[in-house]
Amino acid sequence: MTAGRTAGESGSLGTGFEELWKALAPIGRDDRTGGYHRYSWTPAHRECERWFRDEAERRDLTVEADGNGNLVAWWRPDPARVTGGVVTGSHLDSVPDGGGYDGPLGVVSAFAALDAIRSAGAAESAGGTAGGTAGGAAGGAAGGAEATRPLGIAVFAEEEGARFGVPCLGSRLLTGALEPDRARGLRDTAGVPLTDAMERAGVPVDLGPAPDLLHAPSAFVELHVEQGRALADLGAPVGLARDIWPHGRWRFEFGGRADHAGTAAMSDRHDPMLTYAMTALAANKRARLTQARTTFGRVQVEPNATNAVPSLVRAWLDARAADEPSLDALVEEIRRQAGDRAQRDGTRLEVHPESWTPRVEFDVRLRDRLAARLGSPPVLSTQAGHDAGILAAARIPAAMLFVRNPTGVSHAPEEYAEPADCLAGVDALTAVLTDLLAG
Numbered sequence: 492m493t494a495g496r497t498a499g500e501s502g503s504l505g506t507g508f509e510e511l512w513k514a515l516a517p518i519g520r521d522d523r524t525g526g527y528h529r530y531s532w533t534p535a536h537r538e539c540e541r542w543f544r545d546e547a548e549r550r551d552l553t554v555e556a557d558g559n560g561n562l563v564a565w566w567r568p569d570p571a572r573v574t575g576g577v578v579t580g581s582h583l584d585s586v587p588d589g590g591g592y593d594g595p596l597g598v599v600s601a602f603a604a605l606d607a608i609r610s611a612g613a614a615e616s617a618g619g620t621a622g623g624t625a626g627g628a629a630g631g632a633a634g635g636a637e638a639t640r641p642l643g644i645a646v647f648a649e650e651e652g653a654r655f656g657v658p659c660l661g662s663r664l665l666t667g668a669l670e671p672d673r674a675r676g677l678r679d680t681a682g683v684p685l686t687d688a689m690e691r692a693g694v695p696v697d698l699g700p701a702p703d704l705l706h707a708p709s710a711f712v713e714l715h716v717e718q719g720r721a722l723a724d725l726g727a728p729v730g731l732a733r734d735i736w737p738h739g740r741w742r743f744e745f746g747g748r749a750d751h752a753g754t755a756a757m758s759d760r761h762d763p764m765l766t767y768a769m770t771a772l773a774a775n776k777r778a779r780l781t782q783a784r785t786t787f788g789r790v791q792v793e794p795n796a797t798n799a800v801p802s803l804v805r806a807w808l809d810a811r812a813a814d815e816p817s818l819d820a821l822v823e824e825i826r827r828q829a830g831d832r833a834q835r836d837g838t839r840l841e842v843h844p845e846s847w848t849p850r851v852e853f854d855v856r857l858r859d860r861l862a863a864r865l866g867s868p869p870v871l872s873t874q875a876g877h878d879a880g881i882l883a884a885a886r887i888p889a890a891m892l893f894v895r896n897p898t899g900v901s902h903a904p905e906e907y908a909e910p911a912d913c914l915a916g917v918d919a920l921t922a923v924l925t926d927l928l929a930g
């Protein structure tokens with residue numbers, strides 16, 4: 492059982508990576524489950540951001556923020572040269588009881604890669620042989636390549652959408668993919684508006700496109716734990732992303748009539764829970780038939796009493812498929828079956844789209860360049876959403892590196908990466924950043 496293990500606890504890591512990881516690992520961790528609760532702009536998430544700012548400061552990086560809650564720590568932010576820099580990074584928020592690697596692995600690896608690039612540069616200018624602190628590939632790749640571009644380490648806000656319902660909220664606002672007015676209307680489950688949550692956390696608020704934050708980068712590279720078993724099955728520690736499946740979220744509202752759980756005859760009921768249950772089964776069956784993915788992972792019931800027939804069930808469908816027509820057809824079919832069932836149950840159905848992300852193919856030239864640098868690792872499609880995908884859709888050349896996850900599990904405490912694979916990830920990131928920084 493790997494639940495709740497952290498890389499720092501389970502073996503030897505490069506010192507830089509290990510120290511970074513150990514400092515971050517306890518924040519927002521539930522010791523009972525081993526899972527993380529780092530919802531955007533809550534104290535745990537703020538502590539993660541403080542960790543980020545402290546690490547940036549220790550390295551003399553300049554931290555810039557936009558009005559959407561996104562942060563970038565720049566190395567060598569010479570204003571004359573900052574346009575066309577290289578940006579890496581990921582996110583520090585989590586889903587409820589999420590894994591420790593989804594997001595943080597990309598940020599910790601970014602600092603470790605920067606340290607390796609700097610020490611390789613220092614060794615070279617001292618006339619020694621280039622040898623990165625993170626290991627072989629770093630030193631090898633750094634050899635002879637002189638970094639000329641600035642490097643930014645980004646932390647994007649509310650990537651999981653766990654608090655406000657829209658995934659990749661920060662990168663969508665930054666690139667203009669989400670209307671600021673729509674974001675202003677978002678509330679968390681306690682009814683707190685997004686802008687209030689940000690203000691209460693002391694975050695500057697000015698929602699909307701913020702192209703200056705990334706300074707028109709020449710490339711963005713996000714390192715991420717793999718959220719499936721492909722690399723484990725292939726026996727490879729590191730892979731590259733080809734594309735992201737289109738995916739979206741829909742809120743299904745099933746309205747019925749509240750009644751007494753004992754005295755209301757079964758035949759007299761208008762029970763929306765029944766309609767919801769049949770819809771969940773239909774969605775599962777449809778996804779299996781079409782090799783797609785459907786999940787109802789969040790449900791609210793009113794009045795939520797053991798001895799009352801519900802009056803309302805609100806359930807969120809997360810649906811993903813390999814291409815957009817398949818996803819449209821899948822959701823349409825689930826909606827049709829839910830509607831038919833609502834008629835039989837004497838209940839009402841409303842479906843509200845909440846987010847939609849088209850298929851994204853990562854930049855082919857950039858991917859080929861990374862593949863050449865890394866000795867052609869496996870190239871994978873992914874079903875998970877990422878800020879790198881939002882940036883790619885905004886025509887920023889973007890790429891992703893995946894690090895093997897032996898459990899294949901993600902968004903849960905079992906999410907894991909072996910220490911040696913974390914280091915292989917740092918080495919790979921160091922190698923590609925070294926190459927990209929050189930021109």
Ligand code: GLV
Nearest residue numbers: 651658874875876
């Ligand atoms: C976010 O990680 C998602 O793909 O849901």
Ligand code: MN
Nearest residue numbers: 593594650715
């Ligand atoms: Mn992630």
Ligand code: MN
Nearest residue numbers: 586593651902
């Ligand atoms: Mn995630």
Ligand code: MN
Nearest residue numbers: 650875876877
């Ligand atoms: Mn994600």
